[in-house]
Amino acid sequence: MSFRVAPAASVPPASTFQQRAIVIGAGLAGASVAARLAARGWQVELLESLSSPAQGASGNPTGIVLPRPAKDDAQGARFSRAGYLYALRLLAALPGVRWSPCGVMQIARDAAHEALQRSTAEALRLPPDVLQFMERPVAEAHIGQRLAHGGWWFAGGGWVSPASLCAALIAQGNAQHRTHIHLRCNTTVSRIEHDGEHWTAFGAQGEVLAQAPHIVLANAHAANALLPAPLPLTPVRGQISTLPPQMLTGVRHVLCRTGYLTPPESGTPCIGASFGHDDAGLDLRVADHAGNLQRLAELLPDLRHDLDPSRLDGRVGLRTTTIDRLPMAGALPDVHAPLTERPRDPSLARLPRLPGAWGLLGLGARGMVWAPLAAELIASQMHGDPLPVERDLVDAVDPGRFHLRWLRRNS
Numbered sequence: 001m002s003f004r005v006a007p008a009a010s011v012p013p014a015s016t017f018q019q020r021a022i023v024i025g026a027g028l029a030g031a032s033v034a035a036r037l038a039a040r041g042w043q044v045e046l047l048e049s050l051s052s053p054a055q056g057a058s059g060n061p062t063g064i065v066l067p068r069p070a071k072d073d074a075q076g077a078r079f080s081r082a083g084y085l086y087a088l089r090l091l092a093a094l095p096g097v098r099w100s101p102c103g104v105m106q107i108a109r110d111a112a113h114e115a116l117q118r119s120t121a122e123a124l125r126l127p128p129d130v131l132q133f134m135e136r137p138v139a140e141a142h143i144g145q146r147l148a149h150g151g152w153w154f155a156g157g158g159w160v161s162p163a164s165l166c167a168a169l170i171a172q173g174n175a176q177h178r179t180h181i182h183l184r185c186n187t188t189v190s191r192i193e194h195d196g197e198h199w200t201a202f203g204a205q206g207e208v209l210a211q212a213p214h215i216v217l218a219n220a221h222a223a224n225a226l227l228p229a230p231l232p233l234t235p236v237r238g239q240i241s242t243l244p245p246q247m248l249t250g251v252r253h254v255l256c257r258t259g260y261l262t263p264p265e266s267g268t269p270c271i272g273a274s275f276g277h278d279d280a281g282l283d284l285r286v287a288d289h290a291g292n293l294q295r296l297a298e299l300l301p302d303l304r305h306d307l308d309p310s311r312l313d314g315r316v317g318l319r320t321t322t323i324d325r326l327p328m329a330g331a332l333p334d335v336h337a338p339l340t341e342r343p344r345d346p347s348l349a350r351l352p353r354l355p356g357a358w359g360l361l362g363l364g365a366r367g368m369v370w371a372p373l374a375a376e377l378i379a380s381q382m383h384g385d386p387l388p389v390e391r392d393l394v395d396a397v398d399p400g401r402f403h404l405r406w407l408r409r410n411s
């Protein structure tokens with residue numbers, strides 16, 4: 001593996017000749033980046049290990065779309081709100097996506113959480129179609145179910161089929177008699193190399209799979225196998241359980257508390273999900289189904305059923321998480337840049353970068369919300385367009401932030 005160093009400030013906007021990129025991974029991250037590059041006229045080689053897009057973490061039948069409000073409205077909350085609103089607009093406009101803005105009720109976990117939710121909504125004073133706090137009787141009347149507490153009501157949120165979103169994004173990149181996204185499945189990238197001008201992606205036998213001036217790693221935790229030094233990405237196992245739609249008659253909205261429940265209108269209602277740290281096993285487990293049924297009981301205390309966890313079906317995926325719970329979106333750092341090239345007072349603007357190498361990684365448990373906006377951010381950076389969010393949010397999701405912290409601690 002060989003890499004040459006380029007400071008971020010020296011990366012110019014791509015010329016027409018340079019508007020070609022390899023994107024590795026065809027889940028939500030890769031499909032989103034490919035679509036935003038294609039919208040700008042770029043040619044994209046989208047390489048995917050598995051037999052079709054969205055079979056990794058993005059392969060669940062449904063996922064939920066809601067923001068992550070916080071009373072201090074710090075960067076994570078602001079990026080999440082921007083991502084949520086961007087995702088809703090995308091979903092409303094993109095043909096072929098299976099989704100519903102049926103509304104999401106996030107029921108408080110306990111009385112203290114309920115008080116925090118109430119005061120957060122009061123402090124933020126967001127438009128009611130973005131965020132409202134509903135006291136328990138109001139929430140119960142709205143949902144039509146007995147609930148343990150009141151909660152946040154996200155009127156525009158809902159559920160989405162991530163596989164249909166990936167397919168629609170790729171189709172959009174190839175619509176109207178143009179083919180900007182060349183999807184190649186059953187194609188595993190084993191190694192990447194930069195020769196000073198181009199990136200080359202190699203297969204397991206050393207064969208050249210693709211070559212382009214730019215490369216985007218959108219392959220979740222597997223990105224670390226391709227990088228000269230690992231990024232702080234951790235896989236966290238998660239299992240959902242699918243439920244018979246008829247047992248949820250009357251459930252019309254997404255409900256969440258310690259877990260989440262998608263309504264029968266989604267076709268495959270799900271309850272989830274387990275969290276297995278330090279566990280990358282992809283096997284379905286009865287204990288995780290039992291945990292999901294417990295989450296269901298906490299959401300809907302009056303629901304009666306005779307489901308046996310050992311007979312439930314479901315799906316397991318790995319969330320790729322970061323330590324600050326924000327995604328990584330932007331130019332990849334060159335952590336092996338020689339010390340002489342490192343500035344005395346390191347900053348993201350002057351951090352050495354791998355030339356033409358980008359990452360959309362660490363989407364955690366919020367891929368539906370993070371991926372569309374983060375992809376637009378990366379495509380804007382690659383194309384030299386104005387950025388879609390404020391500079392402090394760009395910095396908050398910069399993949400170089402962890403290396404910068406390390407440099408500051410050790411300089």
Ligand SMILES: Cc1cc2nc3c(=O)[nH]c(=O)nc-3n(C[C@H](O)[C@H](O)[C@H](O)COP(=O)(O)OP(=O)(O)OC[C@H]3O[C@@H](n4cnc5c(N)ncnc54)[C@H](O)[C@@H]3O)c2cc1C
Pocket residue numbers: 024025026027028029030047048049050053054055056057058059060062063064065162187188189190218219220222223237238239240260272273274316317318319320360361362363364365366367368369370
């Ligand atoms: C149980 C569970 C429930 C979830 N619920 C929600 C939810 O309700 N709402 C929400 O917003 N998010 C949810 N998420 C999170 C969301 O699913 C993820 O954030 C998102 O799918 C991640 O997308 P990705 O493209 O980064 O990863 P992936 O979908 O895993 O895509 C990475 C792709 O890269 C491919 N790949 C890897 N290595 C290579 C290689 N070397 N060469 C070629 N291809 C490669 C893989 O095959 C894979 O297809 C959930 C996740 C789980 C596990």
